[in-house]
Amino acid sequence: MNDDDRVFKALADPTRRFLLDLLFARDGRTLTELESELEMTRFGVAKHLKVLEEAELVVARRSGREKLHFLNPVPIRLIHDRWIDKYTERHVTALVDLKNALEDET
Amino acid sequence: MNDDDRVFKALADPTRRFLLDLLFARDGRTLTELESELEMTRFGVAKHLKVLEEAELVVARRSGREKLHFLNPVPIRLIHDRWIDKYTERHVTALVDLKNALEDET
DNA sequence: AAGTTAGGTGACCAAAAGGTCACATGTCAA
DNA sequence: TTGACATGTGACCTTTTGGTCACCTAACTT
Numbered sequence: 001m002n003d004d005d006r007v008f009k010a011l012a013d014p015t016r017r018f019l020l021d022l023l024f025a026r027d028g029r030t031l032t033e034l035e036s037e038l039e040m041t042r043f044g045v046a047k048h049l050k051v052l053e054e055a056e057l058v059v060a061r062r063s064g065r066e067k068l069h070f071l072n073p074v075p076i077r078l079i080h081d082r083w084i085d086k087y088t089e090r091h092v093t094a095l096v097d098l099k100n101a102l103e104d105e106t
Numbered sequence: 107m108n109d110d111d112r113v114f115k116a117l118a119d120p121t122r123r124f125l126l127d128l129l130f131a132r133d134g135r136t137l138t139e140l141e142s143e144l145e146m147t148r149f150g151v152a153k154h155l156k157v158l159e160e161a162e163l164v165v166a167r168r169s170g171r172e173k174l175h176f177l178n179p180v181p182i183r184l185i186h187d188r189w190i191d192k193y194t195e196r197h198v199t200a201l202v203d204l205k206n207a208l209e210d211e212t
Numbered sequence: 213a214a215g216t217t218a219g220g221t222g223a224c225c226a227a228a229a230g231g232t233c234a235c236a237t238g239t240c241a242a
Numbered sequence: 243t244t245g246a247c248a249t250g251t252g253a254c255c256t257t258t259t260g261g262t263c264a265c266c267t268a269a270c271t272t
Contacts, residue, residue, distance in 0.1 A: 008114075008118050009118050009229090011118070012114050012115050012117070013229085013230075020189055021188075021189075030249090032248065032249085042248090043231075043233075044232070046249070047230080047231080064240075065238065065249075066249085067249070073190045076198075079182065079186070080185070081202065083127075083177065083182050084182055092180060092182075092183045093183065095180065115259090119259085121260085136218075136219090137218070138217085138219085146261075146262095147263085148218090149220090150260075150261050152219070154260090156220090170268095170269060171217070171218045171219070171269040172269095173219070
């Protein structure tokens with residue numbers, strides 16, 4: 001399994017995406033803290049975090065008996081750059097911004 | 107299955123990512139043309155293209171008995187925007203550009 | 213019209229992924 | 243040092259996914 005595989009497989013699961021959402025909102029949380037936000041046993045959450053770490057979407061730092069988790073945006077940016085070149089980026093960002101603006105009006 | 111799910115599950119498979127790479131390099135290809143680039147039966151490729159279409163990562167247009175496939179970058183950009191805000195984007199693009207520059211030197 | 217070409221469908225099987233549990237290690241606090 | 247707390251591991255089972263095949267429809271060609 002190469003780096004790509006790890007990143008995309010990690011993102012394929014809704015629970016793992018929700019974990020990234022939680023860390024995007026606030027970094028540096030422990031396993032137990034994250035577990036409390038989910039309808040799942042600690043073991044399940046730990047397994048998901050391991051997958052995210054192996055994909056380097058999450059980096060973790062030990063502090064005593066706790067382990068703090070942080071979101072790493074680099075792999076996300078690399079996905080973007082794989083299929084959106086600098087020229088296309090201008091168009092697609094404009095399109096997305098327009099879409100968001102229209103949705104805000106309703 | 108919601109839109110997110112469809113996009114991320116679609117991206118989870120290496121064959122489907124390779125199909126996106128092919129369409130990124132050159133748009134408007136038929137199933138048969140794409141199949142010739144892969145070590146897989148037509149049925150397998152057709153199944154993968156269906157998944158990509160349902161995720162709207164690929165849009166297709168019929169022309170007679172042929173079906174032309176095009177890459178749609180919008181869902182990719184939305185992934186980016188989900189976990190990279192405007193502020194972080196400046197840092198992470200700088201980091202990625204630096205990394206690419208360093209790799210080019212070797 | 214007949215043959216060929218492009219594509220679509222549903223059944224089927226093997227492999228992989230998601231979740232839980234029993235059990236284990238290391239760390240803090242009284 | 244004893245007990246509680248935070249996390250890690252490997253086995254196990256169920257569900258999902260990837261790929262092939264037999265069979266089908268629609269469109270171009272001569």
